[in-house]
Amino acid sequence: MASATPLSRTALTFYTLVALIAFAANSVFCRLALSNEQAVPLIDPSSFTAIRLASGALMLALLMRLTSTKNRTTLDKSSAQPHGSYLAAVLLFVYAIGFSYAYVLLDTATGALVLFAAVQMSMMLMSYIQGHRLNRLEILGALVAFAGFGYLVWPSVGVTNGELSISGMVLMAISGCAWGGYTLLGKGTAKPLFATGYNFIRTIPIVLLMLALVWLLSGLMPVDAMQSTPARLAFNVSAQGVLLAILSGALASGVGYALWYRALSGLSANHAAVLQLLVPVIAAVGGVIFVGEQLSVHLIICASIILFGIALVISAKTTYKL
Template identity: 70%
Template sequence: MLLMPSTSSKPAVAHASNLASLLLFIYAITFSYAYVLLDTATGALILFAAVQISMMLISYIQGHRLNQLEILGALVAFGGFGYLVWPSVGVTNGELSITGMVLMVISGCAWGGYTLLGKGATRPLFTTGVNFILTLPLVLLMILTVWLIQVFTPVENNISVQLSGKGVLLAILSGGLASSIGYALWYQALRGLHSTQAAVLQLSVPIIAALGGVIFVGEQLSVHLIMCASIILFGISLVILTKPKSTIKKEVL
């Protein structure tokens, strides 16, 4: 069904879906290539910093002003996250890749934008499905680009790209199924959060992942993890439980 010009919100929703799919693609592709150049902890630290800063900056531009407890809570939560990953932060192949850092910053900003666009989604599962479908032309273009680079790269510098049936299947299941369900649930949760809460709440993801490793994989529950989880959750609670400041009204000229 074609969208006809009108004064309703439908064209805006369609535009947001196109923009969201672009941001989703940018997030995924830059994230993937960044982690080829960065270790896990360094990449996570850069990614989450970019997400928090981009979302809070956009929120500020939109008129939301943080109160003192929200600022304190955000700093405490991110400090706890930094303390969690800091022992593992290091260099890959003897040097810290500037290219990897830039790609991860772009990835974090793209995810921040994608998250904020999801606050207006009334049907999270449908919206997420449309966003994933709209990324398919970009994915095909990327595959074609990689293939052309491989074909025209000199033999001595050529990097062979091989695909296996199992690898493709796992990529579809993890990216197209598991990730899409997770993103749809995140869009659903966003409906009850303001931008700052959504930004800071994402710092709980590493804690949930770490606890999942303890429960399902048998990893050790260390004092370091307990301390970091406590700091992060305390910071998040300050932001979540704080009554947000009213949006500053524009002055009438």
């Protein structure tokens, strides 16, 4: 979201810090709502995803309306066409649904780490496919990050159920790759707030189709299979679960993205990339404080290796905009 005047150092620091906390809060909200350690989870993953995307769309629509009013512009049908795309909306949905189902299986810190690393690596891979050739430092950083991932996956620790850890990591990696593709599609957009807002709105038909499919499957499958992890195909909605989904969509996603785009007007691509290294760290702290999770030495070592590798790639040469 462009700004007519430069941000002050204080405002830039505030917007950046709040946005990063909001990104990490998504992991905490999702984990609180979907934890399989509870006898009855607060909400099922599909309902969480639907409410998150719908509330995010409403919040972003409100922010777009306020921005348009301030700038004396309109949000008529014709003005909506250039913003975002249906492909971006599909990737946004894949990110959100993968994120929700992965957090049935992963703890907060592990999920945030896998998500963030998958985003960065997928963007780096797509940049390579588009013609950018990695220099030695970038290659070294990529190898270090992949080594950290191998060390993370090998003993299958840092998750709520060792047998399901790989499934959770694969789901979160798919989610991260979708977000990486979504980010690259929006690269260089003149109005990122509007593009994101319309992309959220475009996910609503996909959400309705998903809910219809889950309803159909829940009617065909045995009760035991519906309730089993990781299927969780039965609808299960509580007031607390709905509230967490709304907080994730409207605040952590809607307001968080808006503040991040505002902060980007005063950040270089390098600074933005490096600052996002803090998101898994903040999420891990949030998991300890609000979810009662424990951080293992193994996970701390893995996170350090992976983030160090990504930092090497970023510091070598930024070839994509976050």
